[in-house]
Amino acid sequence: MKAKYLLFLLLFLLLPASVASAGEAQDFTRAKDAWRQLSDSSARQLYRHNWEKVIGGFVAFADRYPASSLADDALFMAGKASCGLYRISRIRKDATDAISLFDRLARTYPGSNLADDGLYQSGELFESELASPQDAYRSYRRILDETPGGDMGPAARQKLIALAAYAPPSAKAPAPAAAGTTPPRAQGPSLLGAVRGSTRAGGTRVVLELDRPAEFSWNRLGGKEPRLYVDLKNVRPAASLPSSLALDSREVLRVRTGIQEGERIRVVVDLKGAPDASVFSLADPERIIIDLGKAPASSAAGPDPIAGMIEKSAQKKVPRVQIKQAGGDGLIRRVVIDAGHGGKDPGAVGKGGTYEKEVALAIARQTAALLRRQTDIEVILTRDDDIYLPLSDRTALANQVEADLFVSIHANASENRDVYGVETFYLNFAKNDQAAGVAARENNISLKEVGDLELILFDLMANAKINESSRLAGVMQKSLVKELETGYTKIRDLGVKQGPFYVLLGATMPSVLVEAAFISNAREEARLKSEKYQQRVAQGVVSAIREYARTQQLAGAR
16 A cells, blocks of 8 residues: 555656646646645644645645546545644544545545545544544445455455454345345435446446435346346436446446436446346445346345455454443552554564564563552553554553553664663653664654654643653653562663653553563563563562552542
8 A cells, every 4th residue: 555655646746747738737736846845844744734735735626627637636635635634733633634535536536546545545544543443444345335446455355354343234234135126214315426337357336326225126137138227216316417327348338327207216237148137235325236247245146245254253352441430549540551562563573583562462461460460450451462553542542441551561672782671761852862763663763753753742742741651650660670680680770761652642641661671682582582571570560550559649648
């Protein structure tokens, strides 16, 4: 996806003006130049009005030249720019604006090779940024339904499998209609907004887009002019609906639409030969699907492949956090322990092949077990398996469950394999190059981008508990060193540091990041792999939380 987008961007920036009329070329060049200037300047990207200028320029082009061959490019770039603004602002409306632009692209230009890319971008925003897996499922589903020939289809299918638990009921059991009449599903006239067709390896798909459910029936006729027709009841056509759509695929010659009496519409598909046929409805959005050719997966011949995964998948169900009532008089009642990295993000890798994500998860699990055993504090793990979680989702979970503390567990790394030790970080500006380097590695960004990130920390840290996080980090570092020194030699106290860590951004409670040892150091890599060392680190974290909770309770009593 990233490589494809970079290629598109390169071609986009090099696009010659000769592809459009003089007026179009001038306006498009102006919008493109504004995008280039913004992309080339980290300083410009820190100001909202620069982003809004780019977005507005592309949208204005699409509004003014809707029939232009560049209109779909303009909408896609407007959506991408809105995504870029959201990454800086973290304002939800900026993400939803991007989704609206991608949706407009897919609906207005369904034949564009960017339509599936836009829908995929929407799915990722819903899934990773807006915590709306149901909407993410619908966006990925639209790729298969509306752009079946698009190159994002395989990736969308994998996403649908992963999000199978969030499929709407209609996707779990799409009901094909036999040649006959479907039961009424809605009252009042529906609107047939569009009739689209697309070809794929397995045949031809015709999609009838509706604004609400409609009663329909279908049948097919043989003879010298074979055809299939769908009768829609209580439906009116959109003013822009064409009376004929030429497809000329292997199975279909054309699609004709005719208005009958009593708010009835007949859609006729003129066939070539006698292909297999299936007609069924889907929801979110409402549409009637006509599949012709080899018996398609989502047809009367069998259930949708994603629906099959829902019924048969042996994957673990997505955990649901159950919040229990806090008890006792202590101020620290709920703690979120975050195991760094995971899934496709291995983190740092030791010379012996040890993955940071594995030792971080092991330590997090040990910490949770000890904290539950030694205190009445409720413990929630951001992940209890080898799964990928975006950095922003981790503190978002802590905020959602109203945690009192957030502790992220990691293993450090350095190009100098002789470096070793333990250190604890809290969110703030990096005070030295070494702290900035750790932030760059944990954020998976460059050192230059760390500098750019610090420029916008004033806005992003408005709700951060900086002073409390600093105190928690001090208690944490002291406790870790004390615990590890009781069982090991050569424990180096690297102290408390501060840095701009994405995983700590947005937390509304005291939060710290623990670097338990250097996985790049042979001695410490061996220690990180051992259950004994993991247990010691976990006990150090637990002792720190208990001490911090005790001092908080004393402060509250005073």
